[in-house]
Amino acid sequence: MVFIKKLLSDNVGIITMDNDDKRNSLSMDMLHEFCRTLEELAEQKARVVIIRSNPGVQVWSAGLDINELPEPGKDPLPYNHPLELLMRKIEDFPAPVIAMIEGSVWGGGCDLAFTCDMLIGSPNCSFAITPAKIGVPYNATGLVHFLNFVEMNIAKEMFFTAKPIDSARAHNLGIINHLVPLEEMEDFTMKMATDISYNSPLAISVIKEQLNLLGKARPMNPFVFEQIAELRRKAYNSHDFMEGKNSFLEKRHPVFKGE
Numbered sequence: 001m002v003f004i005k006k007l008l009s010d011n012v013g014i015i016t017m018d019n020d021d022k023r024n025s026l027s028m029d030m031l032h033e034f035c036r037t038l039e040e041l042a043e044q045k046a047r048v049v050i051i052r053s054n055p056g057v058q059v060w061s062a063g064l065d066i067n068e069l070p071e072p073g074k075d076p077l078p079y080n081h082p083l084e085l086l087m088r089k090i091e092d093f094p095a096p097v098i099a100m101i102e103g104s105v106w107g108g109g110c111d112l113a114f115t116c117d118m119l120i121g122s123p124n125c126s127f128a129i130t131p132a133k134i135g136v137p138y139n140a141t142g143l144v145h146f147l148n149f150v151e152m153n154i155a156k157e158m159f160f161t162a163k164p165i166d167s168a169r170a171h172n173l174g175i176i177n178h179l180v181p182l183e184e185m186e187d188f189t190m191k192m193a194t195d196i197s198y199n200s201p202l203a204i205s206v207i208k209e210q211l212n213l214l215g216k217a218r219p220m221n222p223f224v225f226e227q228i229a230e231l232r233r234k235a236y237n238s239h240d241f242m243e244g245k246n247s248f249l250e251k252r253h254p255v256f257k258g259e
Helices: 028-043 082-092 108-115 140-147 152-161 167-172 182-197 201-215 222-236 239-249
Strands: 004-009 012-017 048-053 059-061 097-101 104-106 118-121 126-128
Touching (some): 004 028, 012 182, 028 082, 048 182, 059 108, 082 108, 097 108, 097 182, 108 126, 108 140, 118 182, 126 167, 140 152
Parallel strands (some): 048 097, 059 104, 104 126
16 A cells, blocks of 8 residues: 655655545554655655645644554664654755645654654644653653754643644744645745755755754763663553553543553
């Protein structure tokens, strides 16, 4: 089954998530296809890439496919997870990647969107990060993505409440670069991509890499790294992790015990 549509025109690549029935949930197959598509666009020397959903959807991405979460005792987001691989490919892509957001974005979909270089949002877009709803521990890479987007207190609010923030607030917080009426969003995004494509691709590639390196320049000593790893193990070995997954699949409210 094909989950991704690709178009390259006038040096602008467009990747369209095309699994509306599953609300563009990020299954392993879809993530692998996503990675291959980015590799193809890099080989074709796309100067800009736009990631979007099909027009008219209510959900841009529902995040990771919860059916594919592992059993307790296994890290749900190890370094070699396809979502982690995809985010590294977006970061390392030698041209700007723009997320064109129509509809709500959930969980791992936020990680995907926040890894892009710029976000263009419509008034109906919203963002929710939901690991606390299903007992999933977050990894350090994902936390750094958030801290590069929002202040610490906003990141804590989003993680602790698991509630979505709407487009107006996301724009005010600087999460999205531009808030554009839905009927104008496609033209607006294409114009931005076209304008970028006229500039020096080498200069942009070098500047993107420099900015990404500077954004990751948060010092972390080995002790802190080991503490983070141990905290994550505590969460993904827990009863709450299993309860969160089961309650979601059974469509009921979870009963968390904090253990």
